[in-house]
Amino acid sequence: MRLDEVANCAPITLQHIDGGANGSLTVAEYGGALPFEFRRVYYMTGVTAPGAVRGRHAHKTLEQALFCLNGSVRLDVDDGMHKASLVLDKPNEGVYLGPLLWHELRDFSPGCVVLVFAAAEHDESDYLRDYDGFLAYVKASP
Amino acid sequence: MRLDEVANCAPITLQHIDGGANGSLTVAEYGGALPFEFRRVYYMTGVTAPGAVRGRHAHKTLEQALFCLNGSVRLDVDDGMHKASLVLDKPNEGVYLGPLLWHELRDFSPGCVVLVFAAAEHDESDYLRDYDGFLAYVKASP
Numbered sequence: 001m002r003l004d005e006v007a008n009c010a011p012i013t014l015q016h017i018d019g020g021a022n023g024s025l026t027v028a029e030y031g032g033a034l035p036f037e038f039r040r041v042y043y044m045t046g047v048t049a050p051g052a053v054r055g056r057h058a059h060k061t062l063e064q065a066l067f068c069l070n071g072s073v074r075l076d077v078d079d080g081m082h083k084a085s086l087v088l089d090k091p092n093e094g095v096y097l098g099p100l101l102w103h104e105l106r107d108f109s110p111g112c113v114v115l116v117f118a119a120a121e122h123d124e125s126d127y128l129r130d131y132d133g134f135l136a137y138v139k140a141s142p
Numbered sequence: 143m144r145l146d147e148v149a150n151c152a153p154i155t156l157q158h159i160d161g162g163a164n165g166s167l168t169v170a171e172y173g174g175a176l177p178f179e180f181r182r183v184y185y186m187t188g189v190t191a192p193g194a195v196r197g198r199h200a201h202k203t204l205e206q207a208l209f210c211l212n213g214s215v216r217l218d219v220d221d222g223m224h225k226a227s228l229v230l231d232k233p234n235e236g237v238y239l240g241p242l243l244w245h246e247l248r249d250f251s252p253g254c255v256v257l258v259f260a261a262a263e264h265d266e267s268d269y270l271r272d273y274d275g276f277l278a279y280v281k282a283s284p
Contacts, residue, residue, distance in 0.1 A: 020191075021189070021190045021191035021194065022189060022191050022194045022196070023186050023187060023188045023189030023190070023191075023194065023196065023250070024186070024187055024188050025184055025185070025186055026184060026185050026187070027182065027183075027184040027264075028182065028183045028184065029181065029182045029263050029264065030181040030182065030263065031263075038180075038183070039171065039172040040169065040170065040171045040172065041169075041170045041180070041183055041259070042167055042168060042169040042170065043167070043168050043211055043233065043257070044165050044166070044167055045165060045166055045168070045211055045212060045233045046165045046166050046233075047163070047164060047165030048163045048165070049162075049163035049164050049165075052163065052164045052165060054164070054165065069185055069187055069211065069212075069255045069257075070187060070211075070212050070253050070255045071253070091185065091187045091188075108165070111212050111213070111253040113211045113212045113255050115185070115211075115257070117183070121171050121172065121173075122169070122171065
């Protein structure tokens with residue numbers, strides 16, 4: 001992962017209990033590895049369209065953490081100045097996505113499962129869904 | 143699902159936004175479909191041993207909700223009087239697991255992902271890991 005140049009973005013590793021062929025457990029607990037307490041959890045499944053892109057927005061304030069639980073997916077992040085792109089393919093190695101971070105998900109493998117922890121309930125007014133609008137909002141931010 | 147005879151156990155359906163080949167979103171939010179607020183989320187992945195069984199315990203007080211996000215898995219539940227067994231294979235159709243419910247997971251398909259929401263942090267003293275001890279505990283409960 002080369003996220004160090006991108007603002008509001010960092011790798012996160014969750015507790016992982018490896019049971020070999022009996023499978024592994026990955027755990028996210030309040031007060032644990034996530035830098036916020038989660039009030040919403042959502043997951044993406046069943047992406048089969050070859051050119052499918054999910055995300056493609058930023059948030060004004062929302063903090064999230066994103067993990068790929070099965071298969072693999074490519075995550076592109078962009079803080080308005082710097083960009084990074086990485087493949088997620090380990091259930092316990094994800095990415096913290098802070099505010100003002102344009103993000104896109106693509107190259108979903110068959111059976112890919114993307115899990116997201118969010119620090120707040122859904123709030124449509126927190127979304128920036130237009131890229132130029134996002135850039136203008138970042139520029140205007142202190 | 144034929145869970146109606148088993149105590150402390152019920153089907154749960156989460157909000158599901160179907161995007162066709164672009165995949166679907168399943169959402170669990172505080173104050174939403176889950177009958178408790180989650181303070182821990184964990185997931186099982188990479189179960190490849192043919193006869194693997196996970197779970198195989200009950201809790202004295204913990205409430206949980208279990209979902210299969212990819213592939214399929216068989217869940218056996220047992221309240222000490224009645225048993226049920228069902229296959230989970232839809233990302234938004236899971237099971238509420240209340241206290242005093244022996245549960246086992248088996249027949250993990252390749253790529254199976256099991257996600258669990260738990261109402262409390264891990265507490266080893268809340269576990270009943272011996273089946274006869276579980277039956278005795280249930281009998282002694284009011």
